[in-house]
Amino acid sequence: MAGNPHVLHLAIASDGNPNYLLGLTVCMVSAIRRLDPSWRAAVHILDLKIPDADYAVCEAAIHAERPGAEVVRHRIDADSLEGMPRWRGSLAALNRLLLPTLLPDVDWVLYVDCDVFFTDDPSGVFDLLDGAAWVIGHEEEKSVWTEKNVHMWLDAHGYAYSRQELVNSGFLLMNLAAFRREGLSRRCFDFLARHADAPLCDQSAINVVCRGHIKLLPDRWGIIGARIPTPLAVPRGAVHFAGTAPWVSLRDRRYPDAAAGRAWLRTVWSIPNLPERWVAGLPRMLAFDLRKWWPRLLWWMLPACLVAPPWLPRRHRDKRLWRRRATPLPLDFQ
Numbered sequence: 001m002a003g004n005p006h007v008l009h010l011a012i013a014s015d016g017n018p019n020y021l022l023g024l025t026v027c028m029v030s031a032i033r034r035l036d037p038s039w040r041a042a043v044h045i046l047d048l049k050i051p052d053a054d055y056a057v058c059e060a061a062i063h064a065e066r067p068g069a070e071v072v073r074h075r076i077d078a079d080s081l082e083g084m085p086r087w088r089g090s091l092a093a094l095n096r097l098l099l100p101t102l103l104p105d106v107d108w109v110l111y112v113d114c115d116v117f118f119t120d121d122p123s124g125v126f127d128l129l130d131g132a133a134w135v136i137g138h139e140e141e142k143s144v145w146t147e148k149n150v151h152m153w154l155d156a157h158g159y160a161y162s163r164q165e166l167v168n169s170g171f172l173l174m175n176l177a178a179f180r181r182e183g184l185s186r187r188c189f190d191f192l193a194r195h196a197d198a199p200l201c202d203q204s205a206i207n208v209v210c211r212g213h214i215k216l217l218p219d220r221w222g223i224i225g226a227r228i229p230t231p232l233a234v235p236r237g238a239v240h241f242a243g244t245a246p247w248v249s250l251r252d253r254r255y256p257d258a259a260a261g262r263a264w265l266r267t268v269w270s271i272p273n274l275p276e277r278w279v280a281g282l283p284r285m286l287a288f289d290l291r292k293w294w295p296r297l298l299w300w301m302l303p304a305c306l307v308a309p310p311w312l313p314r315r316h317r318d319k320r321l322w323r324r325r326a327t328p329l330p331l332d333f334q
Contacts, residue, residue, distance in 0.1 A: 006039045008123055009109040013046035013076075013095035019247045020092070021050065022278040023114030025058045026267050030118040032065040033267075039123045041069040044103065046095035048076045054275070061271050074102050084192055094202055096169065097188050100179040107177045113170035115241040116222070117264045119234055125173060125221055134178045134213040135206060137167030138222030138240065149199045154208070157195070165214040169203040171222030171240050184209055225260060234259045250282055 010031060014020040024045070032041055043062055047055065059071050076098065081091045096111045103109060110125055128136060140146060150166070179185055188205040191198070198204040207214070219227075220237030225244045228235060239260045241249075246264045268279060 006123075007042055008035060008039050008126070009042050009044065009103065009106050010122065011044040011046060011096065011099055011103075011109050011111045012114060013048065013092045013111075014050060014114055015048040015092045016050050016054065018054075018275070018278045019245070020114045021054050021058065022247055022268070022274070023245065025061050025271065025274070026264060027112060027114060027116050027118070028058070028062050029065055029271055030264075030267055031112075031122045032062055032069055034118055034121050035066070036121050036123050041066055043069060043071045044074060044099075044109070045071065046074050046076055046092070046098070046102075048078060048092045048095060057273065057275060060273070064272070074098075084189070084196075093169075094192075096172070096174070097185045097202055097205075099174060100176045100185050103176060104180075107175070109174050109176055111169075111172045111174055112238075113240065113242075115245045116171055116238055117241065117246075117260065117267070118238045119260070119263065120220070120236045120238070122238070124237070125217070128215075128217060128221075129173070130215050131175070132213065133173075133215040134175050134182070134184060134210045135167060136173035136175075136215040136217060137169065138171050138217045138219075138224070140166040140168045140203075141224045141227060141242070150204065153197075153199050154204065159208045165211070165216060166207055167203075167214055167216065168222065168224065168240065168242065169200075169206050170242060171217070171238060172206075173217075178213070225258070228258070228260060234263055247282065 008031075010028070012024055012027060014024045028043055032043075035041055045055070045058065050058075055073060059073075062069050062071055074095075076095050078091060081094050084091060084094055093113075099109055099111065108126070108129060110122065130136065140150070146166075187209045188202060191205040191208060192202060195204075218237075220235050222238050222240045223235050225239055225241040228239070241260075241264075244261075246261050250261060250265060265282065268274070268282060269284070
């Protein structure tokens with residue numbers, strides 16, 4: 001980062017979709033809430049037709065956490081991206097490729113998707129900077145879908161890439177100085193202009209263009225929600241709910257037992273004055289899922305059942321339960 005090394009440049013993009021605006025707000029609040037007080041926060045919101053009233057809600061939530069935080073609104077001209085492939089119907093994901101131009105005086109920026117949730121101080125990511133890397137990100141999930149839709153597509157089109165260095169672009173430290181020096185954004189847009197059917201849109205372009213200059217982050221930074229070892233664990237760092245966005249999964253109860261999802265939901269209800277249409281359908285409390293918890297309940301109840309089985313009449317249960325606790329009186333008791 002140019003200038004003061006204790007400035008956290010954090011970038012995030014969204015269009016006017018209420019779900020993504022809610023995710024954007026929760027992501028930024030979770031980051032600012034845990035940021036080391038000695039660091040200055042500079043939040044860059046890449047705005048693709050966000051309504052002014054909704055943007056004001058996002059900005060107010062960030063300033064409520066840290067009044068001195070710098071919030072910069074970068075309005076993106078959608079016409080400049082016309083003809084580029086869309087990710088799930090939106091051009092917002094392409095905005096990260098504009099950061100080298102939008103931030104001409106910044107060397108490093110942390111770009112995050114709206115479904116990222118910070119559980120630890122985000123300044124810790126900047127301890128992992130490497131000037132030789134063009135991008136530093138979390139490894140893309142190794143799955144059957146990735147093999148069939150990403151690896152096979154790249155192989156079929158003859159592109160060289162490293163399966164061991166395939167990064168997920170939703171949590172990405174970007175070396176903006178290298179992007180400007182090497183013309184990486186232009187090369188990525190050229191790739192997308194040639195391949196409108198590229199899987200995962202600009203993520204494939206970044207992995208192809210930056211091959212050989214990619215560094216992977218430890219699991220704790222940007223770990224994909226499906227890779228959390230146990231649903232009851234909340235990794236210390238940042239969680240990327242790729243494919244299991246909380247505003248979707250919490251509505252249909254597909255993700256009710258994940259501690260990370262519960263932490264995300266608690267953050268939602270800790271933010272004042274969120275528009276009702278943003279949070280409509282989100283549960284106030286996560287349902288107690290007996291399908292997942294009943295084995296544990298039985299295990300906890302087993303000792304009590306062995307001492308006083310519930311099928312015995314009450315008078316016999318009372319006798320069995322207290323018989324061992326009774327202390328015999330001494331023979332000379334008067």
